[in-house]
Amino acid sequence: MEPTLVLPMARPLVMAVDDDAVIHQLLEFALAEQFDLHCFLSAEEALMQFDVLLPDLLVLDIGLPGMDGYTACAEFLAQYSVPVIFLSGHDTLEERLRAFDAGACDFMVKPVAPELVLRKCLIAVSHLQKERLLQNKNAELQASALAFLCDVAQSRALLDFVARALKCLSLPELGQCILETTAGYSLNCLLRLRGNGASLSFGMQGNASQLEMSVLDNLECSGRIFGFRDRLAINDDKLSLVVTNLPVDPVQRGRVQDNLMLLVEAASQIVETLIVRAESARRAEAIQSAQCEAHSAISSLRERYRNQQIDTRILLQELISAIEGAYFSLGLTDAQEFQVSTILRDRSEKILTLFEQGIEFDHTFSAVLASLAPAEREAAAFLF
DSSP: OOOOOOOOSOOOOOEEOOSHHHHHHHHHHTTTOOOOEEEEEHHHHHHHHHHHHHOSSSEEEESSSOHHHHHHHHHHHOOOOOEEEEEOOOHHHHHHHHHTTTTEEEEEEESSHHHHHHEHHHHHHHHHHHHHHHHHHHHHHHHHHGGGGGSSHHHHHHHHHHHHTOOOHHHHHHHHHHHHHHHHTOOOEEEEETTTTTEEETTEEEEOOOOHHHHHHHHHTOSSSEEEETEEEEEEESSSEESOOSSHHHHHHHHHHHHHHHHHHHHHHHHHHHHHHHHHHHHHHHHHHHHHHHHHHHHHHHHHHHHHHHHHHHHHHHHHHHHHHTTTHHTTOHHHHHHHHHHHHHHHHHHHHHHHHHHHHHHHHHHHEEEEEEEHHHHHHHHH
């Protein structure tokens, strides 16, 4: 099953810079249905339109007339953060490293299939959207934190909650943080957090009892806010908070309710952030696992290729020896024997010459393995 790629509501805008009109046609064929594409023949021409178009993605050739792709990438990224994919007719490790050092997120080699162009562009724009989503979430959390300052008397506790909650790495840890904060208001609370298709329920003594679970079940369907005597239920997409001992004084009661609403709003945003973090970590782990598997597969393939070279050399020598050993029984003249031997050895030398050229494949295997090995070590460090 192919991975789901999330794109913004509006069509993403792609700026492509390549001095080959054929590449422009290929990109138009590959991207026209899902992207707004603007093609340019030089980096200088594209830079003049960059701050006007504000693209979601750049596709850059390396060998451009005038300013080359590496320099252009730096110029673009100095103005505006945008994913960059290099498109080049040369595929060397040095060029790939220079491309990533320049700030690119991917690299494509000409000629390239339209399907691959579309998939790589979709992935790059999807990652950009997720980064913007995280930035928006952080901005919303900061805005929520500033709103707490409106209530000077209790702003300290709410600010402490946000600071602690932002450091939480899991839903159980966040739930404990929320209950400790409400306990600072001398409130007895029940809590339910929802995320990734599951829910966690907390009672006054830790895990919710059957009775507390039934209270949460009934009140989480009671609307955004539901109050009855000294009880209050606040429901959000990501959590439900039930207070069982609201203050009797109307002014104090209203102040507590307002602050609880702010707490629930901030906590809901943090739950969403934790969900996004967990999904990002899962994807990162899958990528790291794929790198390890690729390293192992390429190592095995290189070893098989080397063994094949050795076996072929042995078989050729055995073939020559077997035929020369049969000369007597075949009744060939000396001239015929010499002619047959010459043909055999000449063809064998040509075959072995082809294998000598195959050393380039071994060098390529070594380069790929060297590029995968650091990522594998970083993956292990990240995971553990």
